[in-house]
Amino acid sequence: MTRAPSDRQRPLSPNIQIYRPQLTSVLSIGNRITGIALSAYAVALVIWLVAAAAGPDAYAAVDAFIGSWVGRIVLFGGTFCLFFHFCGGIRHLVWDAGYGFSLRAIYASGWAVVAASIALTALTYVVGAILAGYGP
Amino acid sequence: MSNARMRSPLGRALGLGSAKDGVEAWWRERVWAVALAPLTVWLTVSILMRADKGYAAVVAWLKMPVTTTLMTLLLVALFHHIAFGLQVVIEDYVHSRIKIPVLVGMRLGCLALGVAGLVAILKIALGA
């Protein structure tokens, strides 16, 4: 029988402490973090709907928070998380369908996700500003 | 855990054996994700396009049958997606005895929030 007498004391070699952050793992963790953050935004969405159902006063309170300084920053973060998770999610669906697994494709799509989520966030705010009447 | 230590390596790797299941959950995750994607686009674009976010304008918008329908679908898909996603995250990182209670709590939370959202939408849609 195989014995492993010193098994108990054997140290575990480091993993996340030394493993190089690569686009692959960084985007995966990013997708996870934005997903968890977006769950909180989903709660906010429900609060917003409930407030709208409750009446003008409740709605005004929520609307005031969204319009506040803090609210704007939170909303901006949410917009970026949304686009990041959205683009990353599409990348995952393409993989699940069985495409885009060559190393080149993995890196190209990875950087595309980063670029697209930044661009879409910017676009949203530009369009929003124009529609709100700040534009040319 | 002295018992586990004497177990053969293969025995340990085999563990409780295969669940012979898992594709169902994996597949539903994808289906709800696919359903959610266009609905998210709709919500983002419509919120963006609505310059007037005053109470009357928003309620009028939510009262439209299209909005009610799509918002209902969105909430259902959204909270399914969240429940599946958080389940994977919890299973990945929580290995203690609280795993099952946490999973149950998370699911019930999703259910409660989803239902609250749906009731709010219906109240707006049907309300005077």
Added chain:
Amino acid sequence: MIIRSSDEVPRTTVLKRFPVPRNFGVDAASRINRGRTWPAPRGATRIKRFDVYRYDPESGQNPRIDTYQVDLDDCGPMVLDVLIWIKNTVDPSLTFRRSCREGVCGSCAMNIDGTNWLACTKFNADLATPATIYPLANMRIIKDLVPDLTHLFAQHRLVEPWLRSKSPEPERERLQSPQERAQLDGLYECILCFCCTSGCPSHWWNGDRFLGPAVLLQATRWLVDSRDEATGERLDDLEDPFRLYRCHTILNCTRTCPKGLNRGKAIADVKKMPIERRS
């Protein structure tokens, strides 16, 4: 799918490691201390610093990082040459596995500058200064750079990596068409170095139940073999929220396979197989 040329492996690095403390979340026995520094031999002409993980089970002490000043003009071009040079000229106690020294046996897999690779196929010229050498990530360490692979081989055994056939034994070889044989390309080349499994975050957190990329690649190799007749049983054994579906398509495995094999695609296909037989 095989990496056609090494230029597909990206060279740019923003961070060498995640910004977490070095002993973050590490149990007491695994904490890494600072070790000693070995100076370069007199007359050394081209010196490069190597920080190497050391662990001596007989010392009763924790692992440590020893620093070696290596004379690159006195040794070969690969990381394995550096290790052999250290062992021969500086510190005979340095322990590591190696055999073929040409990337076919899979013995010398270790974590080099934060990425798992074979020491014998990694150029010193591609390393940062100081270069860091750890054993394969997330393994129980027997000594220095030698990890205990028992559990990984047990997981390999679990998928029964051999031909399972129910037809009576044929008089001659079991035949395959060239197309059927081609199905095994990109799968059979695996040398079981476990660079991929040791680099898979999902295996770090759930390695007791998740089979990991190397073993899933082997499982695929038998699932797609036209001569195998146990496909159904194999799928039964694989279909499990942890064994198979704990793969989250992080693709660190594809990034780090020194043979350029692409488990990502293989695993994605296997994930869908149980759907095919249901609907």
